[in-house]
Amino acid sequence: MSEHRISMTVNGQQHRGLVDGRLMLSDWLREAAGYTGVHVGCEQGVCGACTVIVDGRAVRSCLMLAVQADGCSLTTVEGLAAADGTLHPVQQALKDNHGLQCGFCTPGIVMTLAALRADGARPDEAAMTEAMSGHLCRCTGYQGIRRAIRQLAAEDGTP
Amino acid sequence: MKPAPFDYIRATSIDHACALLAEAGGGAQLLAGGQTLMPLLALRMSQPFILIDIGHLPELQGIAPHGGGLRIGAATRQADALVNPLLAQALPVFVTALAHVGHHQTRNRGTIGGSIALGEPAAEMPATAVALGASMTLRSTRGARTIAADDLYLGPYATAIAPDELLVAIDYPAWPADAVPLFREVARRPGDFALVGLVGALAIADGRIERAGIAWFGMGPTPIRARQAEQALVGQAIDRIDVQAIADLAIADSAPFDDGHASAAYRRSVGRRIFANGLMQALDRRLAA
Numbered sequence: 001m002s003e004h005r006i007s008m009t010v011n012g013q014q015h016r017g018l019v020d021g022r023l024m025l026s027d028w029l030r031e032a033a034g035y036t037g038v039h040v041g042c043e044q045g046v047c048g049a050c051t052v053i054v055d056g057r058a059v060r061s062c063l064m065l066a067v068q069a070d071g072c073s074l075t076t077v078e079g080l081a082a083a084d085g086t087l088h089p090v091q092q093a094l095k096d097n098h099g100l101q102c103g104f105c106t107p108g109i110v111m112t113l114a115a116l117r118a119d120g121a122r123p124d125e126a127a128m129t130e131a132m133s134g135h136l137c138r139c140t141g142y143q144g145i146r147r148a149i150r151q152l153a154a155e156d157g158t159p
Numbered sequence: 160m161k162p163a164p165f166d167y168i169r170a171t172s173i174d175h176a177c178a179l180l181a182e183a184g185g186g187a188q189l190l191a192g193g194q195t196l197m198p199l200l201a202l203r204m205s206q207p208f209i210l211i212d213i214g215h216l217p218e219l220q221g222i223a224p225h226g227g228g229l230r231i232g233a234a235t236r237q238a239d240a241l242v243n244p245l246l247a248q249a250l251p252v253f254v255t256a257l258a259h260v261g262h263h264q265t266r267n268r269g270t271i272g273g274s275i276a277l278g279e280p281a282a283e284m285p286a287t288a289v290a291l292g293a294s295m296t297l298r299s300t301r302g303a304r305t306i307a308a309d310d311l312y313l314g315p316y317a318t319a320i321a322p323d324e325l326l327v328a329i330d331y332p333a334w335p336a337d338a339v340p341l342f343r344e345v346a347r348r349p350g351d352f353a354l355v356g357l358v359g360a361l362a363i364a365d366g367r368i369e370r371a372g373i374a375w376f377g378m379g380p381t382p383i384r385a386r387q388a389e390q391a392l393v394g395q396a397i398d399r400i401d402v403q404a405i406a407d408l409a410i411a412d413s414a415p416f417d418d419g420h421a422s423a424a425y426r427r428s429v430g431r432r433i434f435a436n437g438l439m440q441a442l443d444r445r446l447a448a
């Protein structure tokens with residue numbers, strides 16, 4: 001069993017650690033680094049709740065080893081809102097449209113949409129909806145999420 | 160921690176990975192995108208002693224012209240291939256098939272070679288490789304060899320890749336830019352594995368089919384080439400094709416089974432219909448053009 005020294009940036013903060021080779025990134029983020037906004041549902045790649053942004057891409061953190069994120073730059077849901085509490089546009093759109101109920105799936109959905117809109121990219125409704133196939137939500141029936149996506153597309157002028 | 164203990168090693172080159180594989184004598188697993196292997200580790204259905212990470216190796220990345228066709232590095236991320244302009248131009252049906260592999264988030268890490276090496280019978284990439292006539296370059300400390308996609312798949316998740324071999328690249332031969340793409344998939348939800356699917360291309364010149372490459376996925380223990388249908392199509396004038404008869408031939412080559420998702424009879428019935436409709440629409444589009 002191997003042990004590894006890792007270092008990565010999470011939400012702009014430098015983190016270091018010593019991890020077992022088999023430790024999942026999701027578990028490291030929650031238990032070692034304290035980012036409990038990373039929700040783990042299925043822990044086998046199916047539900048999308050654990051989605052975080054690694055080097056600009058939305059990925060399932062339960063399907064990555066912590067050691068694989070060595071040297072990477074990560075964003076979790078804790079890193080999206082402004083310091084004064086102003087929500088990220090994706091968070092605001094979900095809030096405005098009842099896009100969440102229990103909130104278990106929500107951080108993952110937020111991270112996927114935020115990654116798609118990073119660096120000024122403005123995906124259209126179809127692209128955002130397509131990316132939602134990677135998320136399961138047991139509460140909302142998805143219609144609030146779809147409304148939030150439509151609101152985002154309308155705000156962006158990309159119907 | 161969910162997986163059983165293992166040593167994680169980040170390979171520094173193809174040679175390094177091959178040396179580690181040889182040394183491990185079957186106790187090692189290659190890790191590419193991890194989108195299949197990680198769940199298997201978490202469920203302890205896979206318990207390697209050594210995990211050799213190759214997903215980041217630059218030597219295994221990229222899409223480039225090669226021998227008239229295109230060569231795709233095995234660890235090229237699915238998301239990168241999906242937006243690659245060379246692929247979109249040369250093999251549009253490959254891109255269509257790839258868009259059905261999992262989800263946006265899994266394609267951000269999953270690799271083309273990982274899907275091909277896994278050999279899931281319902282997966283899109285293995286059948287696409289068979290249909291388009293791809294060949295695979297394999298490396299080990301014993302040397303390099305090339306194997307045709309037709310000879311790669313032996314059974315569900317069983318391939319001709321030896322335990323000490325690494326898939327380096329996949330070569331897709333050239334197809335005419337105006338080849339007619341064929342793609343149909345029936346799945347419960349977008350991103351799910353297919354219950355039934357078919358993929359292929361038809362090269363047409365002077366109103367006749369010159370070359371046909373068609374394969375089933377989810378229709379047997381491996382991807383299956385619809386060989387009889389291909390043979391019957393080649394040489395035919397595209398306004399004279401008996402689509403229903405060709406669909407019967409295509410089904411004759413399939414070998415679907417019952418599982419928890421669908422019965423063999425359902426797969427045959429749906430497969431026959433999507434084959435006939437897919438072929439008819441593809442031909443109609445060409446006739447209208």
Ligand SMILES: Cc1cc2nc3c(=O)[nH]c(=O)nc-3n(C[C@@H](O)[C@H](O)[C@H](O)COP(=O)(O)OP(=O)(O)OC[C@H]3O[C@@H](n4cnc5c(N)ncnc54)[C@H](O)[C@@H]3O)c2cc1C
Nearest residue numbers: 045189191192193194195196261269270273274276282326
């Ligand atoms: C929710 C979900 C839905 C999915 N849906 C689909 C789907 O609809 N269709 C589909 O096809 N797939 C689907 N997949 C699987 C797909 O995402 C994987 O990317 C793919 O099957 C494996 O690629 P990988 O790079 O992730 O390989 P890994 O998981 O890293 O490896 C898979 C296997 O291949 C071996 N391997 C990898 N690379 C090489 C190589 N270069 N040489 C030799 N052996 C190698 C590994 O040792 C391992 O045994 C889905 C996965 C998830 C989590």
Ligand code: FES
Nearest residue numbers: 041042043048062
């Ligand atoms: S917890 Fe990672 S996909 Fe479900």
Ligand code: FES
Nearest residue numbers: 101103137138139
């Ligand atoms: S809001 Fe409860 S699972 Fe989506």
